[in-house]
């Protein structure tokens with residue numbers, strides 16, 4: 429029983445239209461599903477990914493306008509950067525130019541472990557990194573959507589890694605390695621902080637977690653531009669059930685298996701404070717929409733379909749400006 433790497437990350441936006449403009453128009457992802465948060469149907473839940481939103485390529489957002497005045501307070505117990513994979517150094521260089529064209533400040537191209545990267549934020553402060561996935565990546569990358577404004581050879585191929593910031597490395601390292609089957613790849617100091625790199629399954633881009641130890645950091649407070657949780661891949665509900673037993677056996681509080689319609693989920697908080705999810709690879713986003721028309725209209729799981737009129741009536745229509753950041 430082995431996790432297949434990263435499944436999706438879910439973050440907070442407070443400006444759905446601007447969010448769609450940035451992630452589709454600038455980053456070139458496909459909006460593969462426009463639905464609502466199943467636990468709070470007044471909020472959009474937007475899913476972006478490759479041409480089909482394959483597991484491992486998904487970035488999702490809860491739209492919570494009430495947090496407009498509450499920017500995320502960074503600190504310990506959160507996903508502090510989300511790394512997206514692109515193919516090759518040339519792609520990273522290309523992105524430096526594209527970000528500049530769109531007036532987005534960035535870190536400049538740097539390198540770690542022989543792989544180039546560039547860091548920047550979305551318009552709400554979401555911390556992102558685009559990084560070369562390396563030669564012969566072992567976790568298969570996604571296929572960029574052919575209608576993306578980004579040329580396919582430079583397109584985002586999915587999640588590469590996440591950085592977790594914690595006060596103390598050991599408890600998080602224990603969950604990753606002893607419970608979840610990650611391997612410690614290396615440990616080093618960077619800017620005076622201890623960093624441990626873990627990988628799972630076949631490893632490399634798509635299956636990496638970097639844990640950054642900041643003993644004096646205040647606890648993060650989730651807000652606009654913050655990450656809500658990170659999800660890891662499991663093949664199916666049977667395996668997920670076994671994972672649930674394993675987590676319980678390790679003394680971790682874990683939710684029952686929840687049917688999210690596009691996949692099934694279990695959630696638990698690792699001891700460093702980050703919310704983890706384990707999600708099934710299927711059934712995916714083409715279950716209720718034709719693959720050619722993903723994300724074009726509001727999708728509701730069958731148990732909410734009867735309330736469509738009420739739910740749609742409370743949502744503010746999304747009016748993205750094509751190809752750019754709305755200001």
Ligand code: ZN
Nearest residue numbers: 438657659705
């Ligand atoms: Zn999730």
